[in-house]
Amino acid sequence: MDESTVARGKAIHRRAERDYRWEGVECLPYKEDDRALFKAVSRQILFSDPDLAGELRYFEVQPGGFSSLERHEHMHGVLILRGRGHCLVGNAVRAVETYDLVTVPAWTWHQFRATSDEPLGFLCMVNATRDKPHLPGEADLAELRADGEIAAFLRDGSE
Numbered sequence: 039m040d041e042s043t044v045a046r047g048k049a050i051h052r053r054a055e056r057d058y059r060w061e062g063v064e065c066l067p068y069k070e071d072d073r074a075l076f077k078a079v080s081r082q083i084l085f086s087d088p089d090l091a092g093e094l095r096y097f098e099v100q101p102g103g104f105s106s107l108e109r110h111e112h113m114h115g116v117l118i119l120r121g122r123g124h125c126l127v128g129n130a131v132r133a134v135e136t137y138d139l140v141t142v143p144a145w146t147w148h149q150f151r152a153t154s155d156e157p158l159g160f161l162c163m164v165n166a167t168r169d170k171p172h173l174p175g176e177a178d179l180a181e182l183r184a185d186g187e188i189a190a191f192l193r194d195g196s197e
């Protein structure tokens with residue numbers, strides 16, 4: 039992790055900059071996991087403090103892009119900050135828009151997709167110490183695709 043995102047015991051004030059950037063925060067490629075397929079996603083770690091045992095990140099999915107389809111033991115709290123899109127959480131595909139809040143429980147398949155005309159940006163709260171995501175195997179994908187709505191959601195190149 040970037041030194042500037044860790045400031046134990048110190049107050050942080052990161053001023054907002056243009057285009058969903060924050061002062062002193064590096065904009066990183068999404069690639070947290072080399073095995074996972076994703077498209078056109080960046081991440082910024084807004085803060086990470088050991089005393090809170092959590093991290094707040096901002097992800098941005100470019101038009102037509104998507105986060106990786108995964109599940110894991112740790113959960114997510116997600117607040118949409120920019121744009122619109124759809125998310126798969128468990129066996130439900132949901133249309134999401136700015137300021138919507140979505141939680142992803144433990145061991146639940148999830149993926150976020152931007153609409154084709156604008157970026158989808160969201161804050162994601164997560165445990166600082168967390169397990170590695172599991173990716174779907176053929177059997178998992180077949181099970182997900184058995185639902186027509188999920189099949190349509192996954193159609194453009196998510197796996």
Ligand code: MN
Pocket residue numbers: 108109110114148171
């Ligand atoms: Mn996840």
